[in-house]
Amino acid sequence: xxxxxxxxxxxxxxxxxxxxxxxxxxxxxxxxxxxxxxxxxxxxxxxxxxxxxxxxxxxxxxxxxxxxxxxxxxxxxxxxxxxxxxxxxxxxxxxxxxxxxxxxxxxxxxxxxxxxxxxxxxxxxxxxxxxxxxxxxxxxxxxxxxxxxxxxxxxxxxxxxxxxxxxxxxxxxxxxxxxxxxxxxxxxxxxxxxxxxxxxxxxxxxxxxxxx
Amino acid sequence: xxxxxxxxxxxxxxxxxxxxxxxxxxxxxxxxxxxxxxxxxxxxxxxxxxxxxxxxxxxxxxxxxxxxxxxxxxxxxxxxxxxxxxxxxxxxxxxxxxxxxxxxxxxxxxxxxxxxxxxxxxxxxxxxxxxxxxxxxxxxxxxxxxxxxxxxxxxxxxxxxxxxxxxxxxxxxxxxxxxxxxxxxxxxxxxxxxxxxxxxxxxxxxxxxxxx
DNA sequence: CAAACATACTGAACACTGTTCAACAAAACA
DNA sequence: TGTTTTGTTGAACAGTGTTCAGTATGTTTG
Numbered sequence: 001x002x003x004x005x006x007x008x009x010x011x012x013x014x015x016x017x018x019x020x021x022x023x024x025x026x027x028x029x030x031x032x033x034x035x036x037x038x039x040x041x042x043x044x045x046x047x048x049x050x051x052x053x054x055x056x057x058x059x060x061x062x063x064x065x066x067x068x069x070x071x072x073x074x075x076x077x078x079x080x081x082x083x084x085x086x087x088x089x090x091x092x093x094x095x096x097x098x099x100x101x102x103x104x105x106x107x108x109x110x111x112x113x114x115x116x117x118x119x120x121x122x123x124x125x126x127x128x129x130x131x132x133x134x135x136x137x138x139x140x141x142x143x144x145x146x147x148x149x150x151x152x153x154x155x156x157x158x159x160x161x162x163x164x165x166x167x168x169x170x171x172x173x174x175x176x177x178x179x180x181x182x183x184x185x186x187x188x189x190x191x192x193x194x195x196x197x198x199x200x201x202x203x204x205x206x207x208x209x210x211x212x
Numbered sequence: 213x214x215x216x217x218x219x220x221x222x223x224x225x226x227x228x229x230x231x232x233x234x235x236x237x238x239x240x241x242x243x244x245x246x247x248x249x250x251x252x253x254x255x256x257x258x259x260x261x262x263x264x265x266x267x268x269x270x271x272x273x274x275x276x277x278x279x280x281x282x283x284x285x286x287x288x289x290x291x292x293x294x295x296x297x298x299x300x301x302x303x304x305x306x307x308x309x310x311x312x313x314x315x316x317x318x319x320x321x322x323x324x325x326x327x328x329x330x331x332x333x334x335x336x337x338x339x340x341x342x343x344x345x346x347x348x349x350x351x352x353x354x355x356x357x358x359x360x361x362x363x364x365x366x367x368x369x370x371x372x373x374x375x376x377x378x379x380x381x382x383x384x385x386x387x388x389x390x391x392x393x394x395x396x397x398x399x400x401x402x403x404x405x406x407x408x409x410x411x412x413x414x415x416x417x418x419x420x421x422x423x424x
Numbered sequence: 425c426a427a428a429c430a431t432a433c434t435g436a437a438c439a440c441t442g443t444t445c446a447a448c449a450a451a452a453c454a
Numbered sequence: 455t456g457t458t459t460t461g462t463t464g465a466a467c468a469g470t471g472t473t474c475a476g477t478a479t480g481t482t483t484g
Contacts, residue, residue, distance in 0.1 A: 007460085014461095032327075036442065046463045048444085057442065112324065115244075117387040126391035133392045155394060160376075160408045167379025175329040179338035180345045182367060196372045203415040219431085226432095247470065258434045260473085269471065 015053045017043055019063050026064055027105055031113065036060075058119030061109065065116050068106035069128035075099045076135070085142035086149070086205070092139055093165050093197040100169035101190060108173055111166060136162060149204045157204065164200055168193045227265045229255055231275050238276055239317055243325065248272075270331030273321065277328050280318035281340035287311045288347070297354035298361070298417070304351055305377050305409040312381035313402060320385055323378060348374060361416045369416065376412055380405045 021042040026034045036057060040047040054060040075095050082088040100107040109116055110128075120126060137158040143149040151157040171177045177189060185192060233254040238246045248269060252259040266272040287307050294300040312319040321328055322340075332338060349370040355361040363369040383389045389401060397404060 011461095035440085037440090047442085048463055049461080051443070052461075108326075111388060112382070112386055114320075114386045117391060120391075126388075129388060129392050155397070156404065156408070159393065159404075160412065163379035163383055163408070164372075164376040164412075165379070166383060167375035167377070170324070170382050171375055171378060174324055174326045176323060176338075176341060179329060179332075180341050181371065185367070192368065192371075196368070196375070200372065200376075200412070223432095248472085249470080259471085260434055261432080263472070264432075 011053075014049075018045075018050055018053055019060075019067065022060055023064055023067055026109075030105060031108060055121075056119075058115060059121065061113075061116060062119050062121065064106075065109050066128060068103070068110045069132065071103065071106065072099050072110070072132065085139060085146050086201075089139045089143055089161075090198060090201055092136065093161070093201065094194055096165055097169060097190075097193050097197065100173065101193075104173045107169060112170060112173070133158065133162065147206060150206050151204065161201065165197055168196060223265075226261075230257075230262055230265055231272075231279070234272055235276055235279055238321075242317060243320060267333075268331075270327060271333065273325075273328060274331050274333065276318075277321050278340060280315070280322045281344065283315065283318065284311050284322070284344065297351060297358050298413075301351045301355055301373075302410060302413055304348065305373070305413065306406055308377055309381060309402075309405050309409065312385065313405075316385045319381060324382060324385070345370065345374065359418060362418050363416065373413065377409055380408060 018039065022034070022039050025038050025042060029038065036047045036050055039060075040050055050060070054063065075098065076092065079088055079092055079095065082091055117126065137154050140149070140151070140158045140161070141154040144151055144154055149157070172189065172193070178186060181189065230251065234246070234251050237250050237254060241250065248259045248262055251272075252262055262272070266275065287310065288304065291300055291304055291307065294303055329338065349366050352361070352363070352370045352373070353366040356363055356366055361369070384401065384405070390398060393401065
């Protein structure tokens with residue numbers, strides 16, 4: 001039956017349409033002001049229709065969060081061209097922050113909103129997060145294997161690195177940065193963030209020279 | 213006039229009563245489920261009354277956030293007994309994480325909810341945050357003065373440290389930790405966090421020995 | 425003491441929100 | 455053509471933050 005095929009295709013198209021509208025409203029109006037009705041208005045459907053394609057608002061936001069990860073992985077593509085593991089690690093930190101600063105709303109949804117996790121369908125694994133973290137662990141492991149960095153556990157060190165970079169992104173996105181940092185540093189906050197990541201990563205190098 | 217004094221006192225008392233109820237509801241039901249009506253019910257007043265003591269919900273939440281900082285500063289009191297600057301710095305990281313893990317809802321409000329910042333009355337300074345960060349800068353400066361740590365700028369290093377510690381707290385509170393870390397590490401996450409802070413702080417020591 | 429006033433408080437309403445369910449129209453099948 | 459399945463929706467429910475006219479109480483004044 002070609003009919004069912006077409007219907008399934010149409011269903012998928014409407015789902016995609018809803019999701020696209022949701023992303024648009026989300027990026028335009030922010031997390032708190034993204035309402036089901038606003039999305040429905042944008043695509044000229046009834047709010048009720050959205051519930052035929054997404055279980056509830058949490059599921060819809062989970063789908064937006066997935067779109068965010070797609071975009072982030074796209075940011076990471078050039079990393080595969082970088083042969084040197086340490087250089088790759090530095091660059092991954094830079095790209096990560098780039099993504100966070102350029103897409104604060106999405107980053108918020110992906111890594112900061114707790115609701116996004118609680119609504120994980122069927123208590124399944126957090127695939128997107130695991131994939132992103134996994135690639136970081138791999139890069140750290142590569143640095144260890146190449147004897148550029150020393151660490152007991154690649155996973156533990158990767159977590160430390162992630163936490164540091166995420167902390168910077170978080171403080172910036174949640175607006176705590178500008179309220180605390182001195183005026184003369186504010187214009188260079190983005191640069192500062194990169195330097196901090198570099199500094200931290202370099203401090204794990206085996207060949208690091210004691211300072212002072 | 214003793215009458216006005218009494219009235220002012222009563223007004224202050226009711227404000228305190230509302231705030232106490234707000235904190236209670238907030239800690240019990242969490243950020244999203246804290247409604248003006250629930251708070252009003254708890255103290256048996258009309259919801260409208262709350263608006264006579266707080267401009268809006270954001271102002272009320274800002275007051276709760278201030279209570280959070282009071283509690284946090286209380287946690288930090290023992291630090292003044294610690295003479296060694298580096299030991300003090302390590303302990304501050306530990307106490308910070310202690311507070312975050314023990315009061316996740318409050319930490320969320322204080323350092324993660326962006327609304328808390330946007331509602332800063334009259335676009336004034338973030339006094340509480342500045343005080344907390346200031347004490348960290350002081351401790352870092354003390355380490356630099358004692359030639360235990362080397363850094364170009366105490367403020368920049370303090371910010372790096374804060375970002376790292378905050379990153380760990382944030383990932384844990386926003387539920388990203390458990391979804392990404394290996395099973396065999398999960399039981400030791402709290403310990404892990406402390407060890408990571410120690411590791412990072414120690415890597416800034418002048419006398420640090422190259423590893424490997 | 426009684427009238428005038430000021431203050432503290434509230435009920436009802438408005439404009440939203442997420443979500444559900446019975447009703448309906450249209451397409452697919454017999 | 456009649457029946458069944460499918461896709462869509464309007465109306466409603468329970469909840470939210472917030473406002474405003476009105477009330478009731480306590481204080482001050484004539």
